[in-house]
Amino acid sequence: MLHVKIEKKCGQETINKLKSLRLLDNNYKISSDDTYIYIPVTGKPDGYKTVEREALKSSRIEPERVSFSYDIIGSIAIIKGKSVEESMYLARFLTERKNIKTVYLDSGIEGEFRTRNLTLLSGDPVYRTIYHENGIRMNVDVGRAYFSPRLASERLRIAKEVRDGENIIDMFAGIGPFSILIAKNKLCNIIAIDKNPAAIELLDKNIGLNRMRGHITAIAGDSGILVSGYSGFDRIIMNLPHDSIKFLPIAIDAIVSGGLINYYEICDLDTLESRMEEFRDLGLEIVYKRIVHGFSKYLNMYSIELKKR
Structure with a gap:
């Protein structure tokens, strides 16, 4: 995998430049050693030293790939995405947060009591959580009663x-x-x-x-x-x-x-x-x-x- 090799002190400046040139490869992680950082690129930029180096898949969320919004309610995250596939992409990263134990996809409000149509994407099938807001605590059941x-x-x-x-x-x-x-x-x-x-x-x-x-x-x-x-x-x-x-x-x-x-x-x-x-x-x-x-x-x-x- 092709990387730009640059001293750490110039790292952020170089990343910004590669972004502007549309050469930064967001599919792979940026790595480093004691002196240099190695920035994965999709092509060889003029004026920069490049090396071939093994690369790991990135855990970055790329906003241009997925259009979504989500709510965090206690230990539960609820995604409003365009599809299950797109929502799964985001769910992988939400569950890396220590406080989030469960991730659902919300496909819309339905029924007489306006409850969410939820699909489990990740974690345990838990609907109850404690939510804190402005000095109060509330029991929330995202499956039985709507709350935003x-x-x-x-x-x-x-x-x-x-x-x-x-x-x-x-x-x-x-x-x-x-x-x-x-x-x-x-x-x-x-x-x-x-x-x-x-x-x-x-x-x-x-x-x-x-x-x-x-x-x-x-x-x-x-x-x-x-x-x-x-x-x-x-x-x-x-x-x-x-x-x-x-x-x-x-x-x-x-x-x-x-x-x-x-x-x-x-x-x-x-x-x-x-x-x-x-x-x-x-x-x-x-x-x-x-x-x-x-x-x-x-x-x-x-x-x-x-x-x-």
Whole structure:
């Protein structure tokens, strides 16, 4: 295998140069001895000394070969890839991390309870793990109840915004990441509802796992039915980003004048503009809107705070 032989002090500069020339061979590892490093190349570059040398296959992930995203939840990694073959390529390297014991491929959300369609790629077929976020701990079962770590910053932002004494409904609570973080830090009362009994089972465990200033009542049921029987709340959290709009009128009726709705939706810019008009027509003032994260080429997840006029 052809390598560029260069003194160690010039190593990074040479690697960068070979990259710019598109001569660096990422399929093989860079090696070294006491004085020199040996950089695998696909051709002989001008001005550099080259030698023939045995080479080992590289463990580098080449972004140009695979388009992927992944989440790490406790000891479990979940990959969203284009294919099982591509995901296996990444899974090999994720399992080299000491804290990751299991790697799954997520082929999408399915069913009434929005659970992940998971395929085991590497490690033990374990679905339960303990996840740490912003000073709280949570039992997570990635096979039975949906959870995403990607809203960690958003959850912390909302928890800081809540004031002591608020009465809150968490309409689509899942395993309770919003509710747990808020109640840990604020003296408030929260009704946390989710349609998935497994999510509420985990939420109850998570309430016991954390010391909290506030109080959470966890209820398994359909928010579209249950919330219509409530009124006088100060804040409602609506984290059901594909369907929140369907439940917005129910939420409006359940909050006091001046009450707040933390609304989340995944949509494109045209839909977002039409939503702004809908909100105003429903008697809501837009306090702010922001992008939480990108979802696809044309879609973003938006966080919108709405005040009832």
